[in-house]
Amino acid sequence: MEATKPIRVWPMLAPVHALVLGVIVLPSLYVVWLSLSASTFGQAPVYVGLANYLKVLADPAFRQALLNTVLLVLVAVHVELLLGLGMALLFASGLPFRRFLLVAVLAPYAVSEVTAVVMWRFLFDPDAGPVTLALRAWGLPTLDWAYEPSHALVLIGLLTVWLHLPFTFVILYAARLAVPGELYEAARIDGATRWQAFRRVTMPLLMPAIVIALLFRYIFAFRLFSEAWLLTKGGPARSTEVVAIYLYQEAFTFNAFGPAAATSWIMVVASLLLAGLYALVLRRSGASHAH
Amino acid sequence: MTDHFKALPSRRAVLGTMAAGAALIAAGPGRAAGKTLNILSHKVHQTVLGTGDGDLLKDWQKASDAELAFTTFDSNPLQDRLFREASLGETDFGVGYLIDNRPTAQVAALFEPLDDWQKKNPIEDFSDIAPGLVQGMTVGGKLIGIPVRHATQGLFYNEALLEEAGIAAPPTTLEELIEQSKKLTFTSKAGTPVTGMVLASDLAVFPVMFARAFGGDFIDGQFRLVPNPAAMEAGLAALRALFEAGALPRSYATTKNDDQVTWLQQGRAAFTVLPFARFAQLNNADQSKFPGKIKAIEFPISAGLKGKMPMASVVEAWAMSIPKNARNKDLAWSYIREVSSKRVTLGMAINGNGPVRVSSYADAQLKAKNPVAAVEAKVLADARGAFPPFPEAARAQATFLEEVQLAVIGRKPVKEAVAAIVERVKPLMPA
Numbered sequence: 001m002e003a004t005k006p007i008r009v010w011p012m013l014a015p016v017h018a019l020v021l022g023v024i025v026l027p028s029l030y031v032v033w034l035s036l037s038a039s040t041f042g043q044a045p046v047y048v049g050l051a052n053y054l055k056v057l058a059d060p061a062f063r064q065a066l067l068n069t070v071l072l073v074l075v076a077v078h079v080e081l082l083l084g085l086g087m088a089l090l091f092a093s094g095l096p097f098r099r100f101l102l103v104a105v106l107a108p109y110a111v112s113e114v115t116a117v118v119m120w121r122f123l124f125d126p127d128a129g130p131v132t133l134a135l136r137a138w139g140l141p142t143l144d145w146a147y148e149p150s151h152a153l154v155l156i157g158l159l160t161v162w163l164h165l166p167f168t169f170v171i172l173y174a175a176r177l178a179v180p181g182e183l184y185e186a187a188r189i190d191g192a193t194r195w196q197a198f199r200r201v202t203m204p205l206l207m208p209a210i211v212i213a214l215l216f217r218y219i220f221a222f223r224l225f226s227e228a229w230l231l232t233k234g235g236p237a238r239s240t241e242v243v244a245i246y247l248y249q250e251a252f253t254f255n256a257f258g259p260a261a262a263t264s265w266i267m268v269v270a271s272l273l274l275a276g277l278y279a280l281v282l283r284r285s286g287a288s289h290a291h
Numbered sequence: 292m293t294d295h296f297k298a299l300p301s302r303r304a305v306l307g308t309m310a311a312g313a314a315l316i317a318a319g320p321g322r323a324a325g326k327t328l329n330i331l332s333h334k335v336h337q338t339v340l341g342t343g344d345g346d347l348l349k350d351w352q353k354a355s356d357a358e359l360a361f362t363t364f365d366s367n368p369l370q371d372r373l374f375r376e377a378s379l380g381e382t383d384f385g386v387g388y389l390i391d392n393r394p395t396a397q398v399a400a401l402f403e404p405l406d407d408w409q410k411k412n413p414i415e416d417f418s419d420i421a422p423g424l425v426q427g428m429t430v431g432g433k434l435i436g437i438p439v440r441h442a443t444q445g446l447f448y449n450e451a452l453l454e455e456a457g458i459a460a461p462p463t464t465l466e467e468l469i470e471q472s473k474k475l476t477f478t479s480k481a482g483t484p485v486t487g488m489v490l491a492s493d494l495a496v497f498p499v500m501f502a503r504a505f506g507g508d509f510i511d512g513q514f515r516l517v518p519n520p521a522a523m524e525a526g527l528a529a530l531r532a533l534f535e536a537g538a539l540p541r542s543y544a545t546t547k548n549d550d551q552v553t554w555l556q557q558g559r560a561a562f563t564v565l566p567f568a569r570f571a572q573l574n575n576a577d578q579s580k581f582p583g584k585i586k587a588i589e590f591p592i593s594a595g596l597k598g599k600m601p602m603a604s605v606v607e608a609w610a611m612s613i614p615k616n617a618r619n620k621d622l623a624w625s626y627i628r629e630v631s632s633k634r635v636t637l638g639m640a641i642n643g644n645g646p647v648r649v650s651s652y653a654d655a656q657l658k659a660k661n662p663v664a665a666v667e668a669k670v671l672a673d674a675r676g677a678f679p680p681f682p683e684a685a686r687a688q689a690t691f692l693e694e695v696q697l698a699v700i701g702r703k704p705v706k707e708a709v710a711a712i713v714e715r716v717k718p719l720m721p722a
Contacts, residue, residue: 040682041374042397126542127484127559146542147700233493236544237696252371254686 035261045258052262061238062263065246066270068153072242073221073274076160080217081210083161084168089202092176109166113226120159121231145231149239152232156240159227164220168213175209176202211282215275222271243267326357328622331373332388334363336440336609339644340630347638351629357622366390377401377614384614385623389436391427391608395682399430403613406434408624414631419648427676428610436610437627441645442566443606443671444496445587445663447573452485452561461586464594465504468562469529472538475561487538489560490530491548495677495688496605497564498695501526503603505593509691509712510678516720517713525593527698527705534699544696555585564590566607567667568645587663589670606674608647640664683719690715 035052037045056062087105095101108116123131126146135142145152179202187197225244228234234241234249247267251260330337341347352358362384364372373387378401387402394402409417414437424438446468448461456475462468472487479485490497499509507522508515517523533539540546540560552572554560556579565573567587576582592602611630613623629635633648640646640657645667651657652668661667678684691712698708 040397041378042395042399042401127540144541146540146545232545233547235492235696236700237693237702249689252367253689254683255371255374256686 031261031264034257035265036258038258040255040257048258052258053266056259056262056266061241062243062246064238065234065241065243068240069222069224069242069244070270070274072153072157072160072224073218076157076164077214077217077221079157079161080165080168081214083165084172084213085206085210087165087169088172088176089198091173105169106166108162109164111163113163114230116159116163117227117230120155124155147236149236152240156224156227156231159231160221160224163227164217167220168217171209171213172206175206179205207282211279214282215279218275218278219271222267222274243270326355326619326622327360328357328386328619328626329360329362329384330386330388330626331362331364331369331376331384332386333366333369333609335644336388337361337363339440339639339642340635341638341642345642347635348626348629351626355622355625357626359626373612373614374398374401377616379616381616381618382614383618385617385619386626387612387614388439389428389610389612391424391436391438391610392676392678392680392684394428394430394435395680395684396431397682398680399433399435401615402435403615403617403620404433404435405437405613405624405627408620409434412624412628414628415633416648416650419633419650420631421647421649421671423675424606424608424610424647427608430680436612437631438608438610438647439630439644440609440639441606441647441671442568442608443645443667443674444500444564444590444604445567445667445670446562446590447555447565447569447585447587448562449555449558449560449581449584450586451581451584452479452558455479456561461588462591464591464597465501465529466594468591469533469538472533472562473536476536476538479558481558483558485558486540486554486560487536488533488562489540489546489551489554490543490564491546491551492544492696492699493547493692495691496607498526498530498691499605499677500564500590501529503605504529504591504596506596506600510687510716510720512675512679514679514681514721516716517709520709520713523709523712524705527695527708530695530699531701531705535701539699544700556580566645567663567670568643570661570663571643587666589666601673602670604670604674605677606671607676681721683721687716687719690719 034045036047036049038048038052039045091098091102111119123129124143124145126132126142126144132142143151143155145155183201183205184197187201192200223244224242225248228240228242229245229248232240234245243263244267247260247263250256250263346352348359362372363369369388370390370393373384373389376382376384376387389402414420420438421441424441425434428434428436428438446461452475453459453461453471456471456477458471458474462471468488475485475487477485495509502508502519502523503526505519505522505525507517507519507526509523510516511518530539534543540554551560551563551565552569555563555565555573556575558580570585570587573579573585574582579585590602590604591597592600611627613620613627617623630639631647633650636644636646636648637651637654637657640651640654641660646652646657649668652664658664678688681687694703694708694712694715697703698705703711
């Protein structure tokens, strides 16, 4: 068959390229340009070089927000991975009422973030929340999230894990179901224990799925906004602010478009760096385990 | 062909139906009006104009052959959208509702100066509109908005809870308010844990009111930053004392404006500070456990200043503006004139709007409908905005609130917090 000449294919692909160019590339370039200028409503942009980046990086509020974000991302993503992996293995091993349980596990992913936060705010209300009252009745410590920043970060983390666990779980569960049963049979014949089968068969074969799940979750989690904004609005005194809230405040409260654009690019670079490095480490260790 | 396929509509039938449908839509009834005026506002601005037979603008719409198309948002997103629209080459929006502490010189330049419109086709009895509110919408000597609504802050209290705690009358000084708030931090007969006072922590209004009760301010009309630090310290110390005594909720740092309403309606708090316009909502029998029992008075000044100077409560005002790039400015001005008329101002006031005309408060119908109209009018006479507009005002407010929160919840001594407010906000002030 005669190979199709590229010139004939290009018109077919052009709409996709135009879409990517119009929806992703051009707006990104516009944000780069915006990050290099000072502008607000009623003021024409003035080129300021890297001043916005330096201003943002020097701002203690940004550094606190970045620290909070990294902390939340690291904890939430790893807790999700551990729970998701455990649940995927449990489901794959065979469970009664598997379909019903699957629906129950996946349900939080269908709940909108706003609804989830309202629900959790009600449940953990420091004065009248059912969970708070129950914990108090049993003599257990409660989450003083409206006053203690560390407690607030714990609640934000828990909520994030609850909301996004189904994503990690589905990826890992699908990958686990794709592992051929013969491999486990061979391992058993060779005298492998359950733990050895998990380390030598399951983990190496799940590693690509784990890397994908982690990569996506790192990127998504870095954009964390609704949970923190609707629970604490970043307070008390900006102590629970995350980078996305910092960006929102700069853009929509202070109307400082330059620093807001610079923050958005710092976010992109930081999340890609974090995710990329982690994926690289995992891939290498996964590859070495496989051999 | 099987019966099953026969039952399905043919391709020709589907195409024919679609074509006929499109033709019907195209040839459908003409629009009710020849012109459309697009308006960017808060939902409340649309609601107070009434609907159906109670539509205050139905005659104007008929006479102008115009229909109104409202696009509504909450306050901050509304201002953001309005400024974005006004920054474009051209906008479909003829009228935008502006908050009085937003128009900096740069923002004001995006809006049509209205002085010439007023000269050409004046608003009825313009001098009747509160001069302070008109002044708030005059930037660089140019009038850029016609005041349409004000939200003047008052002190609301639950009369039933006061009676239960054996308090005969609401406070007349700030010191009494603090004392009563502490006394009202108890468990009511109904078993509800009551907090003396509930205030949102994300609005400058409340710490500013406390500072003013001692003769201080955050930023005054002459752009003086914390003109009386001792008064600001006294105000924040009062809030700190309330928090320490449990008379402000432990969740103070995450309490929002809406929480104030629900806490008062549910009997979870005895006092709060809200605009007088909330009176009806707080006493609404469908929402409140204490309909008719929630009253409002002027926020009290400190004992040391009582009788020496009036309490300057905080007032926030809204105004109608015309973006400079609007397409149909004549229609927009005609709308503004009509909404600003005595008849519509009074009608909106009866529907729950804070009237900007002094004469509206004298109306018997309004007095009957709104029992706090008289006290609101009295408070409005001495009220002023929380702070004047300037380019970094939003950032200054956020910085101020950050330090206030630290002081109130006890993470920073009050004196240090006030010093930090001065130090951190100073670089943001206009030259």
